Amino acid sequence: MRVRRSPRRGVPIGICGCLVSALLIVVVLAVGVVFIFLRSPNLALLVAGFKPEGSTAQVFAGQPNTPPVQLENPVNPPQAVVNLGSSGSQVLPAGNVQTGTINGSAAATVSFSENDLMNLCVQRTTFCSNTNPQYRNVKVDLQPDGGIVYADVTVPELGSAQTVGVALKLDASHRQFNVVGVDVGGTLYGLPSGELGQRVQDIAAKANELLQVATLDVSGGVYNLSDIRIDSNSITFVMR
Numbered sequence: 001m002r003v004r005r006s007p008r009r010g011v012p013i014g015i016c017g018c019l020v021s022a023l024l025i026v027v028v029l030a031v032g033v034v035f036i037f038l039r040s041p042n043l044a045l046l047v048a049g050f051k052p053e054g055s056t057a058q059v060f061a062g063q064p065n066t067p068p069v070q071l072e073n074p075v076n077p078p079q080a081v082v083n084l085g086s087s088g089s090q091v092l093p094a095g096n097v098q099t100g101t102i103n104g105s106a107a108a109t110v111s112f113s114e115n116d117l118m119n120l121c122v123q124r125t126t127f128c129s130n131t132n133p134q135y136r137n138v139k140v141d142l143q144p145d146g147g148i149v150y151a152d153v154t155v156p157e158l159g160s161a162q163t164v165g166v167a168l169k170l171d172a173s174h175r176q177f178n179v180v181g182v183d184v185g186g187t188l189y190g191l192p193s194g195e196l197g198q199r200v201q202d203i204a205a206k207a208n209e210l211l212q213v214a215t216l217d218v219s220g221g222v223y224n225l226s227d228i229r230i231d232s233n234s235i236t237f238v239m240r
Helices: 015-036 041-047 114-124 195-213
Strands: 051-055 072-075 081-083 089-091 097-102 105-113 135-143 146-155 160-170 177-184 187-190 215-218 221-230 234-239
Touching (some): 041 187, 097 215, 105 114, 105 215, 105 221, 114 234, 177 195, 195 221
Antiparallel strands (some): 081 215, 105 234, 160 177, 177 187, 215 221, 221 234
16 A cells, blocks of 8 residues: 655744654654555564564663753743755744853754644644544654654554554764654564665655754854754754
C-alpha cells in the first residue's frame, strides 16, 4: 500500500513548524511498514527489516535533565521572525521567545511545551487534525534530550488500530536529531538498512539542515542556533 507523503507546500516553515512537521512526516513514513505488512504489527516490523532492540524507555532512562537556560535581564520582544534561507520565514508566536544575555553575550531562547507543539501542529499542518482515517491521535511525548511522536495507525484488514511511535534523540552536538527507532507496544525496533530506513533518515537529515541554517531576527538583532535543550516538559532552542 502506498503511503501518501505531505506535499512540500503544506509543510510549515518556522522552526516550530519545521520541527513538528519533520517529526510527524517521519511517523507517517515509518508506520507505512504496518500498512505494507498487514497481519501482525509486530511481525510486520520484523519482516520489513526492523529488529527489536529492547525497551523504548531504556533509550531515555537515566538521561539527566538538561539544565534550564538562565537568561540575564530577560525580555519578551513584541515580535520575532525565524528565517530558514530558501525555505522562507515565519513570525513566531508571542510569548515563546525571550531575549537577554548569557555570560554577558547577547542570546535568545525559543521554547515550546508539549501543548504548544500540538497546538502548532493543529494550526499549521493536517497531521494532527484527525481527518486522515489511516492515522489519528498524533501526540508528542518529550523526554530528556529527545522524544517520541506517536500515532494510532488503522490497519483496514484487521479493523483495528495500532499505536506506533518514532523515537528521536539529540546527538552529541545538541544541535540536531537522530532517529533512534520505531516504538510498538513499548518495544524499540531499529531502522532497517534498506530503502525504507533510508527514507526516514533522509527526512530527518532535511529537518536537521533547516535547523542549521535557521536564524532568529529580533528587534534588528540576528541570532544563530547554539544548541537545543529538551526535558520532559519543554523543548528550547538557544540562539546566540
